Amino acid sequence: MMAATLPSVRGKLKAAAPLAPLVWFKSGGAAEWLFEPADLDDLQGFMRELPADVPVMALGLGSNMIVRDGGVPGVVVRLGKAFAKVEPAAGEILGCGGGASGILVSSTARDAGIAGVEFLRSIPGTVGGFVRMNGGAYGGEVKDILTDCDVLLRSGELVTLSVQELGYSYRHSELPDGAIVVAARFQGRPGEPADIQAEMDRISASREASQPLRSKTGGSTFKNPDGHKAWQLVDEAGCRGLQIGGAQVSEKHTNFLLNLGDATSADIEALGEEVRKRVKEKSGIDLQWEIQRVGKI
Numbered sequence: 615m616m617a618a619t620l621p622s623v624r625g626k627l628k629a630a631a632p633l634a635p636l637v638w639f640k641s642g643g644a645a646e647w648l649f650e651p652a653d654l655d656d657l658q659g660f661m662r663e664l665p666a667d668v669p670v671m672a673l674g675l676g677s678n679m680i681v682r683d684g685g686v687p688g689v690v691v692r693l694g695k696a697f698a699k700v701e702p703a704a705g706e707i708l709g710c711g712g713g714a715s716g717i718l719v720s721s722t723a724r725d726a727g728i729a730g731v732e733f734l735r736s737i738p739g740t741v742g743g744f745v746r747m748n749g750g751a752y753g754g755e756v757k758d759i760l761t762d763c764d765v766l767l768r769s770g771e772l773v774t775l776s777v778q779e780l781g782y783s784y785r786h787s788e789l790p791d792g793a794i795v796v797a798a799r800f801q802g803r804p805g806e807p808a809d810i811q812a813e814m815d816r817i818s819a820s821r822e823a824s825q826p827l828r829s830k831t832g833g834s835t836f837k838n839p840d841g842h843k844a845w846q847l848v849d850e851a852g853c854r855g856l857q858i859g860g861a862q863v864s865e866k867h868t869n870f871l872l873n874l875g876d877a878t879s880a881d882i883e884a885l886g887e888e889v890r891k892r893v894k895e896k897s898g899i900d901l902q903w904e905i906q907r908v909g910k911i
Contacts, residue, residue, distance in 0.1 A: 729805025
């Protein structure tokens, strides 16, 4: 795609931009184009004028994602500081930009005496990402707290969708391809900041004890099947510590895959598929990927 076919922008637009530094696995190829818009108007104008056949993908903190080694065609949109604001409002509502992290949302809520969103502290991503995939942990899910969100469609049209319109199920929404969540409103409840902080501390300590947070990983790899825990199925299939190339199943938490240092994305994905095969042979259960896999092999 030639630069001449791209709309002019006020933000940062870079060709052949490496994505490995921007994702947790630290592997994978480049974006054909990487766009960090200056603000919503910049993004909306870009989307409206971008040729309709050019694919668009949003990138948050890159935590729940494998970027394949062949890179990502089209435009990868990364929402920066202009989309990272969180503002409390009357009635225990939190207005959040699509680029705000779960940690920022939960800490802003604490300071405002808004309880009920503490679990977002444990989701390693941005509002846009966990609204899209109904992120959840520690007994909470986005569908439980979301009132509505502002979504920029691939056409450049800005729409507001209610939680009902998102068609949420476990780790899934009906948001169309190429759509970008630019803002969301979460409903909390009154709470004492000290109590909220105590719950956030409990969640943080639990994650630290059970998950390989200091490793190059992508977070939870597989969805929990009905009535089962993915990590347990992986463990029972004998996959703890299993390795392909530079990729390994975590010994600390078997629903996490690790890049030991020099893994390609192909190594990581192949390891995940080998785990799925062994779990199917052992238990008869088809594990489904929770991690998003994008780009060309």
